[in-house]
Amino acid sequence: MTKTAIYPGSFDPVTFGHLDIIERASKITDELIIGVLKNSSKTPLFSIDERVKMLKEVTKNFDNVRVESFDGLLVDFAKEKNAIMIVRGLRAVTDFEYELQLSQTNKVLNKGIDTVFLTTNLKYSYLSSSIVREIASYDGDISEFVPSLIAEKIRERIKENRDEQYSKQD
Numbered sequence: 001m002t003k004t005a006i007y008p009g010s011f012d013p014v015t016f017g018h019l020d021i022i023e024r025a026s027k028i029t030d031e032l033i034i035g036v037l038k039n040s041s042k043t044p045l046f047s048i049d050e051r052v053k054m055l056k057e058v059t060k061n062f063d064n065v066r067v068e069s070f071d072g073l074l075v076d077f078a079k080e081k082n083a084i085m086i087v088r089g090l091r092a093v094t095d096f097e098y099e100l101q102l103s104q105t106n107k108v109l110n111k112g113i114d115t116v117f118l119t120t121n122l123k124y125s126y127l128s129s130s131i132v133r134e135i136a137s138y139d140g141d142i143s144e145f146v147p148s149l150i151a152e153k154i155r156e157r158i159k160e161n162r163d164e165q166y167s168k169q170d
């Protein structure tokens with residue numbers, strides 16, 4: 001039986017922290033599906049299709065990793081994919097309470113799926129997509145946080161957003 005796991009998230013944008021989890025999770029499963037969540041409440045920097053495309057690009061060397069988008073309940077998506085595991089990354093205790101609640105709820109909703117937590121690589125324990133967006137918005141150097149291809153896309157998008165704002169003010 002193929003052991004399939006889902007690694008869900010917003011990935012807006014994907015960071016080295018995510019990639020570290022992806023690399024490690026891909027080693028302990030037969031197949032890893034990165035599930036990019038569609039119905040995020042926040043206004044994203046990148047559209048769902050852009051995020052899927054970027055993730056595909058940066059994970060193309062992992063043979064058993066696929067990228068898909070989903071909306072609705074994670075447990076339903078996991079069931080549809082015959083997944084037995086949900087993978088989440090834990091950075092600090094602050095992540096823990098929310099993640100525990102989420103995993104317990106998912107267990108009630110679908111008893112056949114377990115959540116597995118991978119603790120972050122210490123190198124990336126401070127890193128989040130929102131921090132990357134924040135630093136990039138002030139034109140800070142994000143090369144330590146995301147692959148260069150992603151950094152380029154972030155810089156372009158921030159410039160586009162800025163140009164759009166200025167043109168609205170005119």
Ligand code: ADP
Pocket residue numbers: 008009010011012015016017018021087088089090091095119120121124125126127128129
């Ligand atoms: P979400 O909106 O679901 O939190 P994210 O894209 O922010 O989506 O995160 C997806 C998953 O990746 C979560 O389990 C999160 O804890 C984990 N994660 C995010 N950044 C890191 C990091 N630097 N190290 C390890 N795990 C991380």
